[in-house]
Amino acid sequence: MGASQPLLETRNLKKYFNTAAGKLHAVDDISVRIMRRETLGVVGESGCGKSTLGRTILRLIEPTDGAILFKGEDITRLKAAGMREMRMRMQIIFQDPYSSINPRMSVSEIIAEYMLFHKMYRTRAEAWNRTAQLMNTVGLARRLANAYPHELDGGRRQRIGIARALSMNPEFIVCDEPVSALDVSIQAQILNLLLELQREFGLTYLFITHDLSVVKHISDEIMVMYLGQCVEQAPADELFANPRHPYTKALLSAIPVPDISMRDREIVTIRGEVKSPINPGIGCRFAGRCEYALDRCLQADVPLVGLSEKHLCACVRAGEV
Amino acid sequence: MEAMKSYASDGAITMKKPSQIKEIWRRFRKNKLAMAGLIVLSVMILAAVFAEQIGTYQSAIAMDVKNKLQNPSWQHIFGTDGYGRDLFIRCVHGGRVSLFIGFAASIAGMLCGGILGMISAYYGNKFDNAVMRTLDVFSAIPTILLALTLVAALGQGIVNIIVALVISRIPAFARIVRASTLGVVDQDYIEAARAGGTSDYHIMLKHIIPNIVGPLIVQTTMNVSSMILQTASLSFLGLGISAPRPEWGALISEAKEYIRIKPFMILFPGLCIILASASINLLGDGLRDALDPRLKS
Numbered sequence: 001m002g003a004s005q006p007l008l009e010t011r012n013l014k015k016y017f018n019t020a021a022g023k024l025h026a027v028d029d030i031s032v033r034i035m036r037r038e039t040l041g042v043v044g045e046s047g048c049g050k051s052t053l054g055r056t057i058l059r060l061i062e063p064t065d066g067a068i069l070f071k072g073e074d075i076t077r078l079k080a081a082g083m084r085e086m087r088m089r090m091q092i093i094f095q096d097p098y099s100s101i102n103p104r105m106s107v108s109e110i111i112a113e114y115m116l117f118h119k120m121y122r123t124r125a126e127a128w129n130r131t132a133q134l135m136n137t138v139g140l141a142r143r144l145a146n147a148y149p150h151e152l153d154g155g156r157r158q159r160i161g162i163a164r165a166l167s168m169n170p171e172f173i174v175c176d177e178p179v180s181a182l183d184v185s186i187q188a189q190i191l192n193l194l195l196e197l198q199r200e201f202g203l204t205y206l207f208i209t210h211d212l213s214v215v216k217h218i219s220d221e222i223m224v225m226y227l228g229q230c231v232e233q234a235p236a237d238e239l240f241a242n243p244r245h246p247y248t249k250a251l252l253s254a255i256p257v258p259d260i261s262m263r264d265r266e267i268v269t270i271r272g273e274v275k276s277p278i279n280p281g282i283g284c285r286f287a288g289r290c291e292y293a294l295d296r297c298l299q300a301d302v303p304l305v306g307l308s309e310k311h312l313c314a315c316v317r318a319g320e321v
Numbered sequence: 322m323e324a325m326k327s328y329a330s331d332g333a334i335t336m337k338k339p340s341q342i343k344e345i346w347r348r349f350r351k352n353k354l355a356m357a358g359l360i361v362l363s364v365m366i367l368a369a370v371f372a373e374q375i376g377t378y379q380s381a382i383a384m385d386v387k388n389k390l391q392n393p394s395w396q397h398i399f400g401t402d403g404y405g406r407d408l409f410i411r412c413v414h415g416g417r418v419s420l421f422i423g424f425a426a427s428i429a430g431m432l433c434g435g436i437l438g439m440i441s442a443y444y445g446n447k448f449d450n451a452v453m454r455t456l457d458v459f460s461a462i463p464t465i466l467l468a469l470t471l472v473a474a475l476g477q478g479i480v481n482i483i484v485a486l487v488i489s490r491i492p493a494f495a496r497i498v499r500a501s502t503l504g505v506v507d508q509d510y511i512e513a514a515r516a517g518g519t520s521d522y523h524i525m526l527k528h529i530i531p532n533i534v535g536p537l538i539v540q541t542t543m544n545v546s547s548m549i550l551q552t553a554s555l556s557f558l559g560l561g562i563s564a565p566r567p568e569w570g571a572l573i574s575e576a577k578e579y580i581r582i583k584p585f586m587i588l589f590p591g592l593c594i595i596l597a598s599a600s601i602n603l604l605g606d607g608l609r610d611a612l613d614p615r616l617k618s
Binding site: 055058060083084085086087088091092094095096099100101102103104105106113114117118148150161164168 | 508509510512513514515516517518519520523527528531532613614615
């Protein structure tokens with residue numbers, strides 16, 4: 001395969017949930033390309049569909065429409081057996097380290113679960129060896145092998161989740177807000193661990209977060225989501241230096257800057273409430289809260305257009321504001 | 322606790338961790354009440370198993386009218402009944418039937434109802450609806466009426482009584498297991514297991530069952546005593562175990578005629594039921610706590 005082929009690509013991925021009130025557009029027409037060894041950061045406020053996107057890509061939630069290409073192969077067409085194989089190559093790290101591991105299993109049982117299920121090693125002893133090695137890799141003391149999750153703190157539990165994901169030797173990992181449930185001091189440890197693992201094993205991440213300072217630290221590219229849609233996508237530095245979508249601007253301006261000379265800087269605040277994701281209708285979904293909104297924002301859907309080769313933005317006034 | 326854990330200074334993790342059963346037993350032993358329950362229940366089960374050695378079945382049903390209605394004495398420690406049969410031997414033989422029906426019906430009901438409830442909650446939606454509505458129909462009929470009808474239709478006998486009791490218990494078990502399962506299937510570790518490509522069977526066996534076993538054990542053990550009482554009610558109504566075979570409920574039913582003059586006759590089989598129920602419940606509580614690693618101390 002060519003160097004330019006993305007490891008993971010989604011094409012017009014959609015996930016609508018049927019609710020009593022109508023169709024809930026959780027993920028609406030998302031097309032992303034993630035290159036090998038790179039990290040795509042996905043940011044957006046609560047309920048914008050970030051987690052649904054991550055889970056849909058892994059087919060933990062079946063997509064409504066669209067394609068998910070892993071190394072060029074459309075995994076939405078895979079049958080159960082093929083998907084089982086594929087799961088070894090794509091993994092997920094969960095947000096909540098408390099509910100993501102079974103309280104009735106010991107640390108080593110949790111980490112070894114997939115390996116034993118898929119009989120990845122000929123003997124159990126080999127699987128336990130590998131478990132010990134994984135615990136080492138993620139920085140868990142070996143004496144914790146037979147401990148139960150309730151004896152451990154959030155950071156250690158999250159390390160268990162990471163070791164479990166790594167046990168399948170995946171190439172791609174969806175990190176679903178892996179640090180947002182942790183103390184700030186531990187957040188940095190886990191982030192650094194994820195970065196180290198990426199370097200060491202050549203991993204590719206889809207990193208979901210609502211914490212902008214985290215996303216800048218870890219991502220190569222960043223996608224900003226609003227109500228299920230991608231409103232802006234650009235390389236991390238470019239996005240922070242030159243945000244074009246009014247929503248992105250507002251998000252970035254909300255990051256606190258620990259610098260006294262910046263205390264007078266203008267903060268763009270977003271007024272109003274998020275529109276309901278149920279039957280959102282046509283037009284820009286952010287228009288109701290946008291200070292630059294024009295009539296034409298509401299008349300037709302706003303396509304994602306390229307401002308430069310790698311900078312995409314869905315705003316009719318992207319050039320002017 | 323630390324001493325129980327295995328350490329490996331380097332190399333592989335020693336998976337020689339204390340076996341689950343040993344761990345559970347170690348935790349169970351600390352619970353005095355549960356231990357008392359276990360001992361009492363064991364004695365009763367042993368007595369039921371070796372009933373023939375304690376007093377032959379023949380002696381439990383042979384009438385001896387000369388010695389009827391005797392008070393408890395060294396010769397007949399529970400006294401004798403209206404036909405002069407030794408009440409102690411009848412209680413021992415009665416335990417055979419009562420305990421067997423109690424355990425068999427509870428365990429079978431737990432398995433049938435539990436599996437139904439778990440699968441129904443796990444797959445959800447239409448399947449769940451179909452199963453639960455069907456069970457609602459069953460639970461609309463009063464338990465004793467359903468059991469009576471079934472016994473009347475199938476005929477008397479231990480097996481038919483068990484079948485009738487199991488069927489009447491399935492909805493209750495299914496509902497309890499379904500409710501606990503619903504609380505577990507939403508957890509991220511179920512999704513993690515799916516993301517790991519494991520099968521539904523594996524998920525149910527390794528993730529769901531261990532996490533719902535607590536309430537299930539309590540329910541099952543509580544059920545044993547209520548099954549014994551149900552059998553007693555059925556016998557009392559004349560559809561249970563047929564005379565002269567002794568059974569705790571039947572013994573109470575027979576003794577009710579003499580309740581004014583010989584109250585001990587109703588007291589002893591009653592005590593047997595109470596002791597068995599209480600010890601089974603204590604055992605169940607202890608077992609639930611012992612099975613949960615979070616409660617280990």
